[in-house]
Amino acid sequence: MIYSYDTSAFDWSVHRNTPIVVDLERVGRHQLLKSLPVGVDAENPPNMASSSLGRRLVACLLNVSEARRKDLVETVAQAALYNAEGARREGTTVLNIFNDHDYNRSVITIVASIDxxxxxxxxxxxxxxxLIDMxxxxxxxxxxxxxxxxxxYPLGEEVPVEECAEEARAVAQGLTERVPGTAAFLFGWADSPLQRGLAQRRKEMGWFKRTTDLQAIQADLGPEPRTRYGLTGVGASPYVMNCNVTIDTRDIALGRSIAAAIRESTPGGLPGVQVLALPHEGAVEIACNVESVKGSPPTHVTAGEPWPCFSIEGQPYCHAPASLVTARVSELAGRQGVGTKGTALVGFTPHECRGLAELALSQEIPEFWKEQHRIRM
Structure with a gap:
């Protein structure tokens, strides 16, 4: 078996009809918020370890630069699900669409077979x-x-990260061929042989500085990018969870100091956490990419909720739980007399993603996001 999950950390708690804000101090861990169709037994979900349905599944968390026209974003999601004639692509579902108005950015969680x-x-x-003009x-x-x-990202037992990397490179090549004027850079396992991380590649491309001089960009694939399309990052890795914590202040300098303190590269930071501080809806959001890290959970930061663990080709991986990220941000903000307003998961944890994908596919629900609420903690 190449890829196996410890399913003990998967939370199938169900809350119907309305989103719920979970008090971390009272509950102690996040709960999955969802509204499921009538007839779906959420108390007996598919067995993630043994279900043949999920063995070849992968997830793509597609980030597009549009959120204020939600109908447009849904049109993009539906293009993944239906061909030009309107026929449904079998074995494919969109689990979630996360829209952020201030960021003008959406994340579409697509799950399908690696094939x-x-x-x-x-x-x-x-x-x-x-549809989108940069x-x-x-x-x-x-x-x-x-x-x-x-x-x-691989979700199934029979999908090594290397196979995801092959598909990522093919997607990058296909995009530059099908849409003339697009260009791409590769990251993670797709960036062979260097396997540079997303943060490093973004720095090299000028992403954090919002580089507008496209002529200065050395893309990995495609011609000089056109202004309309810009530059696309394409890659593969073990699952990356997106976890954003909002602190109740407009002080971006404080946000940046908190971001620096929890960043993986900082002594005492959280392993696998890459982070930005951004102004957001009249406050500051600590926006975190929580990467899966190789090995067992680090002993110096494991107090509280256990780190979810899984293995790839016999190698153990784990990732920091969202509750730990929230607790660390809350602690650092609290030292300055600032509280937190909430935590948003952009999509799901890897355990949730696979479990919900199996549920959606077994129930033949391609537009599963319509059954979902935004997840908040």
């Missing part, structure tokens, strides 16, 4: 490139492309 993910993602990217984009979040990010 079909290439065409599914390319169809969505083509649609996005036809020359007119306005938003707080850094971005460089109409399709800004295409990460592919």
């Amino acid at each position: 079909s993910i290439r065409e599914v993602v390319l169809a969505a990217c083509e649609k996005a490139c036809g 020359s007119a984009h306005v938003g707080v979040h850094p971005c460089m492309g109409a399709v800004d990010l295409i990460p592919i």
